[in-house]
Amino acid sequence: MMNEDSAPSDGGLPIAAVERETGIPKDLLRMWERRYGFPQPARDAAGDRLYSAEQVGKLKQVRRLMDLGFRPGKLVGQSMAQLEALAQTHTPARVVPDVCAGLIDALSGHDALAVRELLRHRLFELGLRHFVCDFLAAANQLVGEAWMRGELRVHEEHLYSEEVKRVLRETLAGIPAGPQSPRVMLTTCPGELHLIGLLMVEALLRLAGCDAIAFGAQMPLSDIASAARKHRVDVVVLSFSAAYEASPQADAALLDSLLPDGVELWLGGSGCRGLKRLPPRATLLTLERLDACVSLWRELHPPAIAV
Amino acid sequence: MMNEDSAPSDGGLPIAAVERETGIPKDLLRMWERRYGFPQPARDAAGDRLYSAEQVGKLKQVRRLMDLGFRPGKLVGQSMAQLEALAQTHTPARVVPDVCAGLIDALSGHDALAVRELLRHRLFELGLRHFVCDFLAAANQLVGEAWMRGELRVHEEHLYSEEVKRVLRETLAGIPAGPQSPRVMLTTCPGELHLIGLLMVEALLRLAGCDAIAFGAQMPLSDIASAARKHRVDVVVLSFSAAYEASPQADAALLDSLLPDGVELWLGGSGCRGLKRLPPRATLLTLERLDACVSLWRELHPPAIAV
DNA sequence: TTTCATTTTTGTACAGGACAAACATTTGAC
DNA sequence: GTCAAATGTTTGTCCTGTACAAAAATGAAA
Secondary structure, eight states: OHHHHHOTTSSOBOHHHHHHHHOOOHHHHHHHHHHHOOOOOEEOTTSOEEBOHHHHHHHHHHHHHHHTTOOHHHHTTSOHHHHHHHHHHHSOOOOOOGGGTTHHHHHHTTOHHHHHHHHHHHHHHHHHHHIIIIIIHHHHHHHHHHHHTTSSOHHHHHHHHHHHHHHHHHHHHTSOOOSEEEEEEEEOOTTOOOOHHHHHHHHHHHHTTEEEEEOOSOOOHHHHHHHHHHTTOSEEEEEOOTTOOSOHHHHHHHHHHHSOTTOEEEEESGGGTTOOSOOTTEEEOOHHHHHHHHHHHHHHSOOOSOO | OHHHHHOTTSSOBOHHHHHHHHOOOHHHHHHHHHHHOOOOOEEOTTSOEEBOHHHHHHHHHHHHHHHTTOOHHHHTTSOHHHHHHHHHHHSOOOOOOGGGTTHHHHHHTTOHHHHHHHHHHHHHHHHHHHIIIIIIHHHHHHHHHHHHTTSSOHHHHHHHHHHHHHHHHHHHHTSOOOSEEEEEEEEOOTTOOOOHHHHHHHHHHHHTTEEEEEOOSOOOHHHHHHHHHHTTOSEEEEEOOTTOOSOHHHHHHHHHHHSOTTOEEEEESGGGTTOOSOOTTEEEOOHHHHHHHHHHHHHHSOOOSOO
């Protein structure tokens, strides 16, 4: 165990380590070797596979491209350079916004304090709304892409999200949930662990004076429905990251049948870009559109005279 | 995927689901079946294994006992009742502390607000120190055990930790890092995602007036060392949960060689209970002992007159 | 265009054999 | 009697090769 982790300097990584590194199951690694001839790892004295760093790198690249929709059969045959070119082509060549300058550096320096200070500085400079809509939106994408490209490691991506959550939470603690309608409940579906998007929406809703109630992540759909009923919310906000495994579509459809009448469903996050055939009560949310959504809701639901 | 998770009502769980549920690798499940005759799952039309709920339950119980040091050969032959008796004997028969009353109920009700309010109420009632040392310590163990026993589901356990983190962070935001020595840096090793323990220690350190710097989770050891140097910390605190896969022992040994002279290493969390042969600079930390550790450090390091 | 059926690709499961690391036990020296 | 080395067992992981079903692509018909 020690050997495996601390001495990748030797011949190579055993198959279990490669599974952890790349997320590709052992069985599948062996299958690819037989079917495509790649990877073709060296063997140790006992005949066990030892994957070289290059092979692991290519495997990671292949997996990244598979996440983009490519099939393995088309990928494994290509050289690393070709794969990188492919990745280039299919990664929207975005200009790094000025606001994000220094972020990647701070992250790869593993300096939590520097990251936090950078975030706080931007927050102070831009104000909460622009911090969320301009800075964080760009930064999330930047970090996500860097991670996909293999330029950031897990713990660096983790550092980013931890610090963003920390700063957002600290800030939110200072803005109490407003008394105004609509009353909004925020959560994610089971399997969806990413909370940043949710916190961003929460911040904007608070700024708009809404009565935003943040539930944690991963609520079973039936519980979302019952909580919506119990807390008499007007809107349920769900966030789906790009990494969400299940189908936001299916979740929306199921929730549609579970939620009480009159409750709206707002779906946000990169995981539900381009969704179609949503139930009528569901709306796609973007950060830009959020204020408009709230205004629209208020127009359609004028405060009752009595009550 | 959907089927697998949402319809455990049918014949049983496939082997991959059992691996996830129990943490026992597929290969090992098949090996046990061959060697010990347990578990002997049913088969579906295609000949694939389908494990019954009872089998999965027994597997979980076996794994729990293995974590306590038993060997599988002695366990698999026994009946569930015998296993439970064994577990009883070797689980310090803890009474559910009064402070934790209602927590499990709130969690299984999936009511994030109720959980949060319960936590806040306890925090207010007990004060931060007792909240951390008495309530959270007990609650963590309670939740951990309930999860091991299969009484809580992933998202319920997740709800707990999210809410605890939220409350602790909100509270910590109100207590700035003290100016006093020692200057302490908090983090976890790569692979260790659990942050609650770290936040608890951070809270106690802040109360003691220490200059506690919380880094996020998962710092590579070499980065810990360089950050310690850069920030001139006096003490590095590492937290290991019981779920930590690698060896805290090895981590400590490696860090020992990397850290600058004079920097102490405090190790805490259930993952390092009963560690032996630690390097001399390493100390085992418990919540109870923390204040004593700080005082001891201060005695041994009287503030310099100049500087 | 959309919808359905067919073929290809891809992932996961199986069996049974081998071996080495972890653990337990015995033996021998001090 | 205590410690340490040698021996024997138990246990986990990896190997080969095969089979099959779910998913994706393709092509035909509406």
